[in-house]
Amino acid sequence: MPTNFEISDDFIAEQNKANKDWLAEDLEYLARKLDRRGVAIDKVIESAVKLRVAVPSWGVGTGGTRFARFPGRGEPRDVFEKLEDCSSINKLVRTTSAVSLHIPWDKPESTDDLIEAAERHGLTFDAMNSNTFQDQPGQEKSYKFGSLTHPDGAVRRQAIDHNLACIELGKKIGSKALTVWIGDGSNFAGQSNFRHALERYLESMREVYAAIPDDWRLFVEHKLFEPAFYSTVINDWGTNYYCARELGDRASCLVDLGHHAPNVNIEQIVSRLIQFGKLGGFHFNDSKYGDDDLDAGSVKPFQLFLIFNELVDAGLSGIPGFNPCYMLDQSHNVTDPIESLVTSSIEISRAFVQACLVDRDRLAEAQADCDPILALTTLKEAFTIDVSPILAAARQQKGGAIDPVAAYRASGYRTQKGKERPARVGVSAGIV
Numbered sequence: 001m002p003t004n005f006e007i008s009d010d011f012i013a014e015q016n017k018a019n020k021d022w023l024a025e026d027l028e029y030l031a032r033k034l035d036r037r038g039v040a041i042d043k044v045i046e047s048a049v050k051l052r053v054a055v056p057s058w059g060v061g062t063g064g065t066r067f068a069r070f071p072g073r074g075e076p077r078d079v080f081e082k083l084e085d086c087s088s089i090n091k092l093v094r095t096t097s098a099v100s101l102h103i104p105w106d107k108p109e110s111t112d113d114l115i116e117a118a119e120r121h122g123l124t125f126d127a128m129n130s131n132t133f134q135d136q137p138g139q140e141k142s143y144k145f146g147s148l149t150h151p152d153g154a155v156r157r158q159a160i161d162h163n164l165a166c167i168e169l170g171k172k173i174g175s176k177a178l179t180v181w182i183g184d185g186s187n188f189a190g191q192s193n194f195r196h197a198l199e200r201y202l203e204s205m206r207e208v209y210a211a212i213p214d215d216w217r218l219f220v221e222h223k224l225f226e227p228a229f230y231s232t233v234i235n236d237w238g239t240n241y242y243c244a245r246e247l248g249d250r251a252s253c254l255v256d257l258g259h260h261a262p263n264v265n266i267e268q269i270v271s272r273l274i275q276f277g278k279l280g281g282f283h284f285n286d287s288k289y290g291d292d293d294l295d296a297g298s299v300k301p302f303q304l305f306l307i308f309n310e311l312v313d314a315g316l317s318g319i320p321g322f323n324p325c326y327m328l329d330q331s332h333n334v335t336d337p338i339e340s341l342v343t344s345s346i347e348i349s350r351a352f353v354q355a356c357l358v359d360r361d362r363l364a365e366a367q368a369d370c371d372p373i374l375a376l377t378t379l380k381e382a383f384t385i386d387v388s389p390i391l392a393a394a395r396q397q398k399g400g401a402i403d404p405v406a407a408y409r410a411s412g413y414r415t416q417k418g419k420e421r422p423a424r425v426g427v428s429a430g431i432v
């Protein structure tokens with residue numbers, strides 16, 4: 001392999017020198033503040049150190065809209081260059097050591113090379129993602145009118161086989177989960193028989209589920225609309241829950257924050273899925289109007305906090321089988337994708353740490369006393385604590401950057417990649 005530019009541990013340590021003093025000062029103040037409330041800051045830092053959120057391989061390329069895509073400089077051109085970028089993100093924040101692949105976008109010519117590259121970068125593989133929402137060159141049947149739910153059994157067969165191939169590849173590279181999102185649905189009233197489409201979905205998915213190894217999980221991802229604009233087969237969490245339950249214990253629901261109608265109470269959906277033992281994991285992003293795929297925590301940080309409030313509460317309650325997987329799934333249209341993924345992973349950590357600081361006894365008391373103001377102020381108190389020093393300390397402890405974006409910019413990484421990766425014609429990134 002040629003020696004491509006990397007952000008070295010030494011460079012990060014050097015950058016951290018400039019920020020060490022203020023971090024110590026801020027930590028000391030925050031430690032005193034938390035101590036007054038009986039919270040030991042070291043324990044909180046320890047929790048932050050353990051948190052993991054996977055990054056999607058497709059996130060390191062520039063996304064786009066239905067109207068245009070504006071390619072960035074030095075974009076990764078294949079899965080190996082995507083791993084390079086994912087590795088850089090992890091070096092800066094140290095919480096993103098797992099990468100989620102999308103097949104066939106990331107299908108390698110050699111599985112051994114892929115394994116070797118991941119090992120070299122200190123990365124592992126998160127959930128495999130199958131793609132039956134677009135046609136690939138040379139593909140026999142078209143997914144224009146659906147895949148796993150298509151009225152034609154031959155199309156369904158092709159879509160099932162693709163999912164089986166994703167599982168096989170995943171087994172070789174050490175993945176432990178398959179995420180299935182389908183674009184199937186309809187654009188016109190009467191176009192599709194809702195009941196029959198869902199029956200076909202379950203029939204197809206039963207075959208996929210049967211191929212899931214014992215130590216794997218199968219995530220079903222629902223989505224309200226798009227690419228189908230009248231109806232979607234797996235349209236909401238209720239349908240998702242029903243399907244996951246029908247399939248079996250290894251199947252659970254994946255919640256993509258953008259896949260709900262505006263103003264839907266997502267934290268309550270999360271709570272319901274936890275209660276029903278079917279919360280598999282998340283695709284984190286943010287939105288204003290629809291499935292905008294904006295950066296996590298950029299529009300509705302309080303919602304993100306409230307979701308983590310449910311997650312932390314479930315963790316503390318020791319709910320059996322509660323073990324959700326966290327992943328970012330967003331589209332970067334106007335930013336350097338590395339900077340977006342770095343800051344978004346920090347926002348996930350921030351919401352988690354804030355949720356850890358909720359005074360749960362006082363919240364329970366407020367709930368029991370029917371005191372909504374005390375309940376809300378208890379949550380708000382945790383939400384408004386600036387936990388940045390805790391996040392920075394957790395990163396630093398693992399060799400990451402105190403100020404990751406500043407360190408990234410100072411490294412000149414993007415300029416270097418611009419030289420190493422001259423653009424290839426026809427490279428495109430995707431959004432799911």
Ligand SMILES: [Mn+2]
Nearest residue numbers: 256283329432
């Ligand atoms: Mn998603």
